[in-house]
Amino acid sequence: MEQELPTVPQRHVVFTMDERLWSLFCLKREMLKAFMDEAAKLLQDWFLDRYKVTIGIVMGLHTFEPKREKEIPKVTE
Helix, strand or coil: CHHHCCCCCCCCCCCCCCHHHHHHHHHCCCHHHHHHHHHHHHHHHHHHHHHCCCCCCCCCCCCECCCCCCECCCCCC
16 A cells, blocks of 8 residues: 555644634534634645645544643534
8 A cells, every 4th residue: 555655745734713712612513613624625725826736634623622621512403
C-alpha cells in the first residue's frame, strides 16, 4: 500500500471557539457540524485560489468545555 500513496507533507490546523459560545452549542449541537463544514470549505477554497491545488481534509471534533473538566452532553431528539 505504501507504493500507492504519494509522499506529501502533512499539516494540521486547529480551530477554536470562544467559550461564550458553548452554551449555544449545548442547545443547538447540530450547529457544530455546520461550523466544521464551513471551516473545511474555507481551507479548500483558499488552497485552490492561492495554490491551484485541491486538498483533502480529515476533521475531528473535540466536544469538551474550554477547561476540559467535562464533556458537553450529546443532545438526542
